[in-house]
Amino acid sequence: MSGNHGSGVAERVEHLIEALEKAGLLKGEEVERAADAFLANASPMNGARLVARAWKDPGFAARLFADASAVLTELGIDMSHWAKVQLRAVANTEDVHNVIVCTLCSCYPVGLLGPSPSWYKSEAYRARVVREPRAVLAEFGVSLPDHVRVRVWDSTAELRYIVVPARPSGTDGLSEEALAKLVTREGLIGTAVV
C-alpha cells in the first residue's frame, strides 16, 4: 500500500530510472515520452462533455450507465490508455450523492479528468471520505439534505469511476457545449454539485 506520495517517492523513481538507463534497459527520453502520451488530451473537459451529452441525450445516458468504457468512442475520446481498466459512470439523483476515492493509493480516471488534484491523493481525504463523507463534503461546501444517501466508491481494482452530477435546473435551453461548461472537475469527483 502506498501511503506517502511525497518527495521520497520521486527520489526513488529518479534512482530507478538512472539504474535502468545504466543497464541499457531504458533510453533517456522514453519515460518522458510515455508520460506525455499518457497525459495528452487528458482533461476534465472530456468528463464534462460526457456529462453534457448524457444530460442532453437519454439514449446516450443509458448506454453510458450500462458500459461507460464503450461509449467514449462516441465522443472521440481516445481509449488506448484505458486498455486495462474499465470505466463506470455513476449518477447523482435526488436521493443519492456519489463520491469517488482511492483509499489504497490514488487511482483516478486521468483521461477524463486530467491529473488529479493534490487533495485527492492526501491521506486526510482518502481516510476521511469513507468514514465521514458528509463532514468532508461540507468542508467542500456541499451540504446534503438528510434524506440523501451518500455512496462512496473506493477504486480498489481495475475500475475507474466518474460521477455524473444532477443537471442544474433552468438549463433546458442550453446547448451541449454550454452545458459542458457548467461541469467542474470537483463535480465529476463528487466533491461539488453542479
Next chain:
Amino acid sequence: MSFQVGDAVRTHVARATGHTRLPGYLAEKRGVVERVVGEFFLPDARAAGVMPAPKERVYTVVFDGTEVWGEEKPGALAVSADLFESYMEKVKP
C-alpha cells in the same frame, strides 16, 4: 467460489504481510455483491512476483456504513469497493 449479484459475502481478515487490494477498513465485513466486473490479474500474486499471476473475478461489493463504522444511521452511507474473489466468502443473507 464464484458469486452472483445479490449474494451476501463476508470479507476475510486483512493480510498480515505482502500486498493486497482489500482495504483494511473493509476486512471482516459483510457486504452484498452488486456487480460482476470481470477477470483481472490478482495483484497480491503479481506483487509477490508470481509469473504468470492467476486471474480472478472482481466484484463490486457494497457495504453499509453501519457495518463498516458501527455508528452511522443504517442506509445513510454506503461504501463500495472492487474486490477479488479470494478476498471473501459467501454467507447467509
